[in-house]
Amino acid sequence: MSLIEKAKSHMMSRRSFLGATATLAAGAAAAVTLPGCGLQKVDSNVAELADKEGEWITAACWHNCGGRCLNKAYVADGVVVRQKTDDTHEDSPDYPQQRGCARGRSHRKMVLGADRLKYPMKRKNWEPGGGKKELRGKDEWVRISWDEALGIVASEIKRIKGKYGNASFFLPPGGSGGDMEPIRLMSAYGGCTTRWGDVSWGAWPVVWQKVTGITTDNGSMAGNDRFRLRDSKLIILWGANPAQSSQGTPTFNYLQAKKAGAKFILIDPVHSETARVMADEWIPIHPATDTTLILGMAHHILTNNLLDIDFLDTYCVGFDADHMPDGADPKDNFKDYVLGTFDGTPKTPEWAAKICGVSVDTIRQLAQEYATTKPAAIITGGAPARINNGEHFPHAIMTLAFMTGNVGKPGAGVSPNMHNRATNAGPVLVQPGASGLPAIPNPLAKSKINSGEMWNAVLTGKYTASKGDQKDINIQMIWNWFGNTLNQRAGTTRGIEAHRNVEFVLAQNLFLSTDARYSDVVLPVTSQWERLGGLLTGNREILIYFRQIMKPLFEAKSDMWIVTELAKRLGLDPTKAVNPLSEAQMLYNQIAGAKVMKADGTGYEKLVTLTAEDIKELGAKGIPQTGRISYKEFKEKGIYQIPRSRGDKLEFTSFEDFIGNPVGKKLATPSGKFEIYCDSLAKAIEKVGFTTKSPLPKYEPSREGYEDGSKNGYPFQVITLHYYRRSHSTLDNVPWLREAFPQELRINASDAQNLGIKNNDIVKVTSRHGSVIRQAMVTERIMPGVVALGEGAWVEMDEQAGVDKAGCTGILDGHIPTGQGHTGFNSCNVKLEKYNQPLDPDVKWPQRIIF
Numbered sequence: 118m119s120l121i122e123k124a125k126s127h128m129m130s131r132r133s134f135l136g137a138t139a140t141l142a143a144g145a146a147a148a149v150t151l152p153g154c155g156l157q158k159v160d161s162n163v164a165e166l167a168d169k170e171g172e173w174i175t176a177a178c179w180h181n182c183g184g185r186c187l188n189k190a191y192v193a194d195g196v197v198v199r200q201k202t203d204d205t206h207e208d209s210p211d212y213p214q215q216r217g218c219a220r221g222r223s224h225r226k227m228v229l230g231a232d233r234l235k236y237p238m239k240r241k242n243w244e245p246g247g248g249k250k251e252l253r254g255k256d257e258w259v260r261i262s263w264d265e266a267l268g269i270v271a272s273e274i275k276r277i278k279g280k281y282g283n284a285s286f287f288l289p290p291g292g293s294g295g296d297m298e299p300i301r302l303m304s305a306y307g308g309c310t311t312r313w314g315d316v317s318w319g320a321w322p323v324v325w326q327k328v329t330g331i332t333t334d335n336g337s338m339a340g341n342d343r344f345r346l347r348d349s350k351l352i353i354l355w356g357a358n359p360a361q362s363s364q365g366t367p368t369f370n371y372l373q374a375k376k377a378g379a380k381f382i383l384i385d386p387v388h389s390e391t392a393r394v395m396a397d398e399w400i401p402i403h404p405a406t407d408t409t410l411i412l413g414m415a416h417h418i419l420t421n422n423l424l425d426i427d428f429l430d431t432y433c434v435g436f437d438a439d440h441m442p443d444g445a446d447p448k449d450n451f452k453d454y455v456l457g458t459f460d461g462t463p464k465t466p467e468w469a470a471k472i473c474g475v476s477v478d479t480i481r482q483l484a485q486e487y488a489t490t491k492p493a494a495i496i497t498g499g500a501p502a503r504i505n506n507g508e509h510f511p512h513a514i515m516t517l518a519f520m521t522g523n524v525g526k527p528g529a530g531v532s533p534n535m536h537n538r539a540t541n542a543g544p545v546l547v548q549p550g551a552s553g554l555p556a557i558p559n560p561l562a563k564s565k566i567n568s569g570e571m572w573n574a575v576l577t578g579k580y581t582a583s584k585g586d587q588k589d590i591n592i593q594m595i596w597n598w599f600g601n602t603l604n605q606r607a608g609t610t611r612g613i614e615a616h617r618n619v620e621f622v623l624a625q626n627l628f629l630s631t632d633a634r635y636s637d638v639v640l641p642v643t644s645q646w647e648r649l650g651g652l653l654t655g656n657r658e659i660l661i662y663f664r665q666i667m668k669p670l671f672e673a674k675s676d677m678w679i680v681t682e683l684a685k686r687l688g689l690d691p692t693k694a695v696n697p698l699s700e701a702q703m704l705y706n707q708i709a710g711a712k713v714m715k716a717d718g719t720g721y722e723k724l725v726t727l728t729a730e731d732i733k734e735l736g737a738k739g740i741p742q743t744g745r746i747s748y749k750e751f752k753e754k755g756i757y758q759i760p761r762s763r764g765d766k767l768e769f770t771s772f773e774d775f776i777g778n779p780v781g782k783k784l785a786t787p788s789g790k791f792e793i794y795c796d797s798l799a800k801a802i803e804k805v806g807f808t809t810k811s812p813l814p815k816y817e818p819s820r821e822g823y824e825d826g827s828k829n830g831y832p833f834q835v836i837t838l839h840y841y842r843r844s845h846s847t848l849d850n851v852p853w854l855r856e857a858f859p860q861e862l863r864i865n866a867s868d869a870q871n872l873g874i875k876n877n878d879i880v881k882v883t884s885r886h887g888s889v890i891r892q893a894m895v896t897e898r899i900m901p902g903v904v905a906l907g908e909g910a911w912v913e914m915d916e917q918a919g920v921d922k923a924g925c926t927g928i929l930d931g932h933i934p935t936g937q938g939h940t941g942f943n944s945c946n947v948k949l950e951k952y953n954q955p956l957d958p959d960v961k962w963p964q965r966i967i968f
C-alpha cells in the first residue's frame with residue numbers, strides 16, 4: 118500500500134472511530150450537525166486534499182517541551198494535510214537543522230483531536246456557591262452558550278468578591294509560563310492570590326545566585342556553548358538525560374563533543390536513553406543522595422593531594438580555616454567538615470558508599486579521574502536538585518569543581534544546563550521584541566502561597582508568608598488556565614480535596630485536563646494554530662516565527678477574548694483594564710523589536726527589515742526599518758538561525774571574565790568570590806520559613822529521601838522522569854504517542870523477581886500520599902531499590918479502589934514545602950505490590966470527549 122493510501126485508510130478508520138465515540142458522549146446529536154469548521158469536516162476532507170495544492174506554513178510547537186524546533190504544516194483549503202520539520206538548509210554538525218521530535222510531529226493529532234473542548238460546559242449539579250461540590254471530577258457535563266458561561270463566571274466573581282474579598286481568588290500560574298491574562302484581569306479588578314515556588318530547577322536558583330552572584334536565568338545559561346563543549350576531555354552528565362528531556366539539537370551537540378574525544382560518564386539511577394547513546398560509563402546512584410557521593414569524592418581529592426590550591430585561594434572563600442569570609446567561625450570550613458575534624462565523621466568514600474550505593478572503588482576512581490582530567494565539565498539537569506530540602510546538592514557540586522579548578526576555562530564548568538538551552542550556554546543570540554502589553558500590577562502581590570502549601574492552605578485557611586509569619590487565607594475560587602496545576606504539582610490527592618472544598622472552580626483549556634475535569638465551568642480555548650501567530654525562542658541561536666494555520670475550531674476562543682468579555686461583565690473598560698493593543702500590533706512589536714547579536718559579539722542589531730507594505734500586511738502601526746533579513750524571508754522560512762562556526766566571537770564559557778581578572782571582574786557576592794561558605798544563602802533559606810541550611814555544603818538527608826523510606830515501610834524510591842510521550846501533561850491524550858510510549862513503571866529485574874512481578878504485570882505503587890497502578894517494565898537499566906515513572910499522566914481516579922489508574926506522579930509526591938520553596942518531586946518513598954486486577958492499555962481508554 119502506498120503511503121498516501123495508508124494515510125487515507127487511517128483517516129477513514131479515525132472517522133468511523135469519531136462516529137463511534139461521539140455516540141458515547143452526552144448530547145451526541147451535536148456530532149452530526151457540526152459547523153463547517155468542525156473536526157468531522159476537517160478529517161473527512163483530508164483524504165481528498167492529500168494531492169491538492171497548498172502551502173507550507175510554520176506551525177507553533179508552543180508548549181514547555183524542553184526543545185524548540187521548526188515544524189511546518191501543509192495547509193490546503195484551510196486544512197492541515199501533513200507536517201514536516203526543518204529543511205531550510207543542509208544539516209551539518211556546525212549548522213544543525215532544528216528538527217522536531219515525535220511529539221512535534223504528532224501535533225496535528227493534538228490540535229485536531231476528537232477530544233478538543235468544543236463549547237463552554239458546566240457541571241450538571243452546579244449551582245451558585247457550589248452545588249454538590251463533592252461531585253467535582255465525576256459529575257456530568259452540560260453544554261451552555263458563551264453568554265451563559267461568561268454570565269456565570271462574572272456573577273460568581275462578583276458574589277465571591279462581595280462575600281470574602283479579593284484574596285479569596287486563587288489563580289495559580291502553571292509551571293510552563295504562558296500568558297497571564299486571568300491574573301491581568303483580576304489585578305485590574307482589585308487583585309488575587311497567586312502561587313509561587315520553582316518546579317523546574319529544584320534547589321538550583323537561590324544557590325546559584327548566592328554562591329556566584331549571578332541573578333539571571335537560574336543559571337540555565339551556564340557552562341559552555343556547543344563549540345566549547347568540544348574542548349572538554351571529560352563530561353559528567355550528572356542526573357541529565359538530554360536524549361529524552363532536551364529534544365532538538367542537544368544530543369547531536371554532545372555527539373560532536375564525543376567525536377572530538379570527550380569521555381562521558383553518566384551518574385543516574387536510570388540507564389537513560391542518553392546513557393545508551395553517549396555513556397562510556399554509567400554510575401547508578403540512590404536518588405537524593407548525590408551529595409554523599411560528592412563529599413566522598415572531595416575526601417579522596419583532599420587526602421590525595423589533588424586539590425587546585427591556587428584556584429581555591431584566588432577565587433573562593435570558605436574552603437579552609439585560612440580563607441573564611443569576615444565574621445565566619447574559622448572552624449566552620451569545608452575542609453574540616455569533609456575531614457570530620459570537629460564532627461567526628463570523616464566523609465570518606467566508605468561513608469558515602471553506604472548511603473549513595475556507589476562502591477568505594479568507583480568513588481575513588483571517579484574522584485581521581487575528575488581531578489586529573491582537565492578541562493572537565495559537570496553538567497546536571499534539574500532532577501538531582503528536584504528533591505526536598507535539596508540546597509546542599511548544588512552547593513556541594515559547585516564546590517567539587519572549585520576544588521579542581523574546573524571552572525571558567527573552555528571545556529570546563531559546573532552547572533545546571535537543561536531544557537532547550539542544554540549544550541548551548543551563553544547570552545541569547547537572537548531574541549524577539551517586547552509585545553508592548555503594559556503590566557498591570559496585582560494589588561495583592563504579597564498574597565502568594567507556595568506550591569508545597571497551597572492545597573493545605575485551601576483546606577486549613579493558613580499559609581506561611583515568611584519565617585514566623587503564618588497568615589490566614591480563605592480561598593473560595595480556583596481559576597485554572599495555561600497550567601495543569603492539580604496534575605503537575607505534588608500532593609494531587611490533597612489538591613482534589615481542595616478543588617472540592619471551594620465555592621467555584623473555573624478552567625479554560627483546550628482539553629478536559631485534570632484541572633478542567635475537577636472544575637464547575639470549562640471554557641474552550643483556541644490553540645496557537647488557530648491564533649494570529651507569534652515568535653518562539655529555544656536554544657540561543659534561533660528565533661521561530663509561526664503563523665495562523667487554521668480558523669478557530671468550534672466555539673473555541675483565545676484567552677485574551679475570554680478576559681476581555683469578562684471585563685465588560687465586571688464593569689471594567691477592557692481597553693484599559695485588560696489590553697489596549699490589538700493582537701496584530703503586539704505581533705508586529707515583537708517582530709520589529711527582534712534583535713540579533715553582531716558577528717563580533719559587541720551588541721545587537723535589528724533582525725527584520727520591514728517596509729511600509731509589510732507593516733500594512735501585518736495590520737499594525739509602525740515605522741519602516743532595516744534589519745539583517747527581509748520580512749518576506751522570515752515569514753517564508755519561519756525561522757532565523759544565526760550562522761556559527763568554530764572560533765567565532767560568539768563562543769561562550771561561564772566565568773571566563775572572572776577567572777581572567779579576579780579583581781577587576783569580581784563576582785557580585787559579598788566576598789566578590791565563589792562562596793563555599795555562603796552566609797547569604799543560609800539567611801535566604803531561613804527567611805523563607807520552611808527549613809534551614811548551613812552556610813556550608815553538607816549532607817542532610819532529604820525529607821522522604823533515601824533514609825526515610827525503609828524504616829517506615831516504604832522501601833523503594835520513585836523518580837519522576839520528564840517523558841517522551843508528552844510535555845508535562847500536554848500531549849498525554851494523543852493516541853499515537855500513547856501507543857508509542859506507554860506509561861510504564863520501570864523496575865529492576867531483581868526487585869521484580871523478589872516481588873513476583875513479571876514484565877507487563879500490573880503493579881500498585883503506594884506512597885504516604887496516594888496510590889497509582891501501572892504495568893511493569895522489568896529491566897536491568899535501573900538501580901535496584903528505585904522505580905521510575907514518567908511525570909504528566911492525566912489522573913484517572915478509581916475512587917472505589919483508591920488508586921489512580923493513569924500513573925500520575927503528583928498522586929505519589931507529597932505536598933511538602935522545604936528550602937527555597939521549590940518542589941522536591943524526586944524525594945518520594947513507595948512500596949510496591951502486584952495488583953491483581955487487569956488494566957487496559959491507556960491508548961484503548963475512551964477519550965475525554967464532552968459536548
Ligand SMILES: Nc1nc2c(c(=O)[nH]1)N[C@H]1C(S)=C(S)[C@@H](COP(=O)(O)OP(=O)(O)OC[C@H]3O[C@@H](n4cnc5c(=O)[nH]c(N)nc54)[C@H](O)[C@@H]3O)O[C@H]1N2
Nearest residue numbers: 182183317356358362404405498499500501839840844845
Ligand atoms: N520529553 C520531555 N522533555 C522535557 C519535558 C517534558 O515534559 N517532556 N519538560 C521540560 C522541562 S519544563 C524541564 S524543567 C526539563 C527537566 O529536565 P531534567 O531535570 O534534566 O529531566 P528529568 O527527566 O527530570 O531528569 C533527568 C535525569 O535525572 C535522573 N535523576 C532523577 N533523580 C535523580 C537523582 O536524585 N540523582 C541523579 N544523579 N539523577 C537523578 C533521571 O533518572 C533522568 O535520567 O525537561 C524538559 N524536557
Ligand SMILES: Nc1nc2c(c(=O)[nH]1)N[C@H]1C(S)=C(S)[C@@H](COP(=O)(O)OP(=O)(O)OC[C@H]3O[C@@H](n4cnc5c(=O)[nH]c(N)nc54)[C@H](O)[C@@H]3O)O[C@H]1N2
Nearest residue numbers: 291292293317599600601605625837845846847908926942
Ligand atoms: N512529579 C513531577 N511533577 C512535575 C515535574 C516532575 O519532574 N515530577 N516537573 C515539573 C515541571 S519541570 C514543570 S515545568 C511543570 C509543568 O506544569 P504545568 O505548566 O502545570 O503543566 P503543563 O502540562 O505544561 O500544562 C499546560 C496546560 O496548559 C494548557 N494550554 C496550552 N496552551 C494554552 C493556552 O493557550 N491557553 C490556555 N488557557 N491553556 C493552554 C494545556 O492544555 C495544559 O493543560 O510540571 C512539574 N511537575
Ligand code: SF4
Nearest residue numbers: 178184186217218221
Ligand atoms: S522538541 Fe519540542 S518544539 Fe521540538 S518538535 Fe518536539 S515538542 Fe516540538
Ligand SMILES: [Mo]
Nearest residue numbers: 292316317318
Ligand atoms: Mo520545567
